[in-house]
Amino acid sequence: MKPPSFGYQLAQDLPDAFAHYAAATDDVLWLAGGHSIVPSLALRLQAPGLLIDISRLPELAGITVSDDGLRIGATTRHAELLSNPLVAEHAPMLAQAAHFVAHPAIRNHATFGGNLALADPASEFPAVVRCLGGMFDIVGPDGERTVAAEDFFLDLYTTAxxxxxxxxSILIPPAPPGTLTAFDELARRHGDYAMVGAAVRLVMDDGLIGQAGLCFHSVGATPIRAENAEAALVGHPLDDATITAARDALAQDLDPADEPTMPGATRLHLAEVLLGRILSRLATPAP
Ligand SMILES: Cc1cc2nc3c(=O)[nH]c(=O)nc-3n(C[C@H](O)[C@H](O)[C@H](O)COP(=O)(O)OP(=O)(O)OC[C@H]3O[C@@H](n4cnc5c(N)ncnc54)[C@H](O)[C@@H]3O)c2cc1C
Incomplete structure (x- = not known):
């Protein structure tokens, strides 16, 4: 199918983007990597009158680190998350998750900000950013605001x-000493959207788990924190008994819907298996 006709403007900077938006007489969509918009236009799922290309805005580019944490510009391509040394040092789970996102051709063009703004419930990055306590830096014609990850993902494909x-940009706060993180997912084929994925963050304190953050994707409309499983971890050593307790608690946190492709109970079972694997791997790191 061919897309319906639409206008296109390449914005030079943020004021230019907002000026094009204000002048538009049709529905507008921001265009970043285009890897979700373009297929949705071709399938006629969307029909904006104007696309404003924000992929070259200087204000949305770059990866920096400061006392506040790691700041990642919204137009950072997925591939850069895999290769950037600051990401490797300060948020290695993002690079780990990027390996699972689609394939190199898509990762070379699709953007981190586009992925998060889209809020696909099957996407890896929203779960990782929520697990890491990310902060979303949002700017409009009248000012800017910061939204915490737990308030950003509102519903299916709906954000703040x-x-x-x-x-x-997205800010990932500094990790306290003793932090362990890991991401993994179960998919039918590598690069496919996952049946279930999990981002895990533990802060070890004198041999015990001091803090735990567990966030799952592909199990509901938004990335879902597993608070009961987190509670089963905190205050305990990371051993087999604790891992079993966390797995058992997961049924109180996740309630995946029955779908034609998979019953909810099967998806929950996969989430339990995945959590057990990730925690066991963190308990016995590779030599
Ligand atoms: C074949 C294929 C396989 C894929 N597999 C996966 C996968 O396994 N996992 C996964 O997570 N993703 C997958 N994706 C999606 C991809 O990773 C990107 O998330 C997606 O294309 C969105 O990023 P983009 O830069 O292309 O955004 P665009 O398509 O340009 O935009 C997406 C939406 O976000 C809005 N938007 C974009 N940037 C901003 C911004 N800075 N501020 C406000 N709104 C904005 C746009 O208006 C639009 O509504 C796949 C895509 C394809 C085509």
């Missing part, structure tokens, strides 16, 4: 970004 606003 208001019409006319742009996600400028």
């Amino acid at each position: 970004i208001e019409p006319g606003e742009i996600l400028r």
Whole structure:
């Protein structure tokens, strides 16, 4: 199928983008990597009158580190998350997750901000950013605001970004000493959207788990924190008994819907298996 006709504007910077938006007489969509918009236009799932290309805005580019943490510009390509040394040092789980996102051709073009703004419930990055306590830096024509990850993903493909606003960057706060992180997923084939995926963050304190963050994707409309499983971990050593307790608690956190492709109970079982694997791997790191 061919897309319906639409206008296109390449914005030079943020004020230019907002000026094009204000002048538009049709529905507008921001265009970043285009790897979700373009297929959805071709399938006629969306029909905006104007695409404003924000992929070259200087304000949305770059990866920096400061006392506040790691700041990742919204137009950072997925592939850069795999190769950037600051990401490897300060948020290695993002690079780990990027390996599972699609294939190199897509990772070379699709953007981190586009992925998060899309809020696909099957996507890896929203779960990782939520697990790491990321902060979303959103800018509009009248100012800027910061939204915490737990308030950002509102529903299926729905975020806290208001019409006319742009996600400028994402801040990942510094990890406390003793932090262990890992991401893994179960998919039918590598690169496919996952049946279930999990981001795990533990802060070890004198041999015990001091803090735990567990966040799953592909199990509901948004990335889901597993608070009961987290509670089963905190205050305990990372051993087989604790891992079993966390796995058992997961049924109180996740309630995946029955779907034609998979019963909810099967998806929950896969989530339990995945959590057990990730925690066991963290308990016995490779030599
Ligand atoms: C074949 C294929 C396989 C894929 N597999 C996976 C996968 O396994 N896992 C996964 O997570 N993703 C997958 N994706 C999706 C991909 O990773 C990107 O998440 C997706 O294309 C969105 O990023 P983009 O830069 O292309 O955004 P675009 O398509 O340009 O935009 C997506 C949406 O976000 C909005 N938007 C973009 N940037 C901003 C911004 N800065 N501020 C406000 N709104 C913004 C746009 O208006 C649009 O509504 C796949 C895509 C394809 C085509």
